[in-house]
Amino acid sequence: MNKQPVDLAQAYRLINPGPVTLISVGDGAEDNLFAAQWCMPVRVSPPLLGILVGKDHYSWPILERTGTFGLNIPDEGMVDAVLGCGRTSGRNEADKFSRFGLTRLPAQSIRAPLVAQCVANLECRVAMVHDMGAQALVVAQVIRAIADVDHFRDGAWQFDRGLTLLHHLGASRFGVLREVIVGKLDLSREPGA
Numbered sequence: 568m569n570k571q572p573v574d575l576a577q578a579y580r581l582i583n584p585g586p587v588t589l590i591s592v593g594d595g596a597e598d599n600l601f602a603a604q605w606c607m608p609v610r611v612s613p614p615l616l617g618i619l620v621g622k623d624h625y626s627w628p629i630l631e632r633t634g635t636f637g638l639n640i641p642d643e644g645m646v647d648a649v650l651g652c653g654r655t656s657g658r659n660e661a662d663k664f665s666r667f668g669l670t671r672l673p674a675q676s677i678r679a680p681l682v683a684q685c686v687a688n689l690e691c692r693v694a695m696v697h698d699m700g701a702q703a704l705v706v707a708q709v710i711r712a713i714a715d716v717d718h719f720r721d722g723a724w725q726f727d728r729g730l731t732l733l734h735h736l737g738a739s740r741f742g743v744l745r746e747v748i749v750g751k752l753d754l755s756r757e758p759g760a
């Protein structure tokens with residue numbers, strides 16, 4: 568995989584389609600991963616995104632303490648690793664990376680490792696936490712993003728080389744995104760336009 572930096576002004580496009588993600592946390596002494604589907608872009612510039620995090624997750628105090636996390640975007644081939652990271656807790660699982668066949672990729676600006684097998688990795692710094700009781704809505708600034716140039720080119724996901732993004736439908740079911748269609752509506756051609 569040939570990963571190159573993504574222009575931060577275009578980083579929102581990495582999560583615009585709403586793929587499931589693997590959130591990595593770490594403080595240098597320990598690290599962990601969990602699956603997260605509830606993620607969204609919040610602002611283009613500065614690049615902000617939001618994630619919903621269960622406060623009972625083992626990952627939460629690490630994320631809260633460090634104020635940073637990695638957001639990693641898996642493809643179809645990683646579906647069982649996603650389920651594994653989303654159905655086990657770092658409380659009982661010593662190392663989810665090795666348990667689910669994932670490789671640590673050192674980040675540049677945060678202590679949490681990134682997931683090497685993922686097609687894109689975003690390094691994020693927490694900007695705001697909205698406490699929602701059992702969950703926290705975390706808004707974070709993307710401070711670095713990299714993506715596989717085979718699949719993210721010209722500021723957009725490209726599906727001509729076999730990319731399949733994963734979307735959680737509920738339970739163990741996922742959908743895949745593997746094709747682009749282009750809308751043909753041209754409002755300038757309507758009468759009176």
Ligand SMILES: Cc1cc2nc3c(=O)[nH]c(=O)nc-3n(C[C@H](O)[C@H](O)[C@H](O)COP(=O)(O)O)c2cc1C
Pocket residue numbers: 587599600601602603604605606619620621623624625626627649650652653654655656657658735
């Ligand atoms: C497909 C999938 C999507 C999930 N999405 C989220 C999410 O958006 N936010 C969240 O807090 N937990 C989500 N979870 C649950 C956590 O990943 C799960 O509770 C995990 O075991 C927490 O890990 P930890 O205790 O090691 O931190 C999801 C689980 C799955 C399987």
